[in-house]
Amino acid sequence: MSKEHIENLIENIVQNIVANSPIELVDVEYIKEREWYLRIFLDKEGGIEIEDCHWVSEQLEAKLEELDPIKESYYLEVSSPGLDRALRKDRDFVRHIGDKIEITTFAPINGQKRTVGTLNNLNNGNISIDIDGVEMIIPRNQTSQVRLFVDF
Structure with missing residues (x-):
């Protein structure tokens, strides 16, 4: 599965997870540094909190375990995009x-x-x-x- 395909699939999964919450998906990044990283960037009015990231991470891990769409090993990171976030979309x-x-x-x-x-x-x-x-x-x-x- 291509990098773009994985990012699109994960974006759809996370959009479904946060659909009925105040949390907004900002970006998904699947990138190889030394290892593969799947990064999910979230935000919400008033700022994202660690509990929000933890909740989305748990939901996403369960879905990824069920679907197993990524064959190589990777690290999952769920966080805020930061103050100096990149504008991509x-x-x-x-x-x-x-x-x-x-x-x-x-x-x-x-x-x-x-x-x-x-x-x-x-x-x-x-x-x-x-x-x-x-x-x-x-x-x-x-x-x-x-x-x-x-x-x-």
Whole structure:
């Protein structure tokens, strides 16, 4: 089973688990580092709590045990996506309109590979941000990473 197929299958399973709860699935990541990791990122209004992660983890483990869709060994991690979460899906962008984001591009745009601004919109594959009152459009396919910006 391909990485994408596993991520899609797990996304559907977790969506069903959290369907009648205030918990929201943010992302699923199945990735090989030294070992395989299946990472589930959750959030909810007011912030995700350890009990929420534990509950989803137990439900997901039971379903994975029943279906056994992943043949290689892996570590399951269920957590919050963190303050500087990556924006990957369209719904992530919609959810964070008005928030400050940091965009890293593959090649420099206006002489820079890193741009920080307030997310205005995602439209037709273009990210619209506001930088000190000036709108900048960055094609999403030219971005290597888009994250929420955290300023301490």
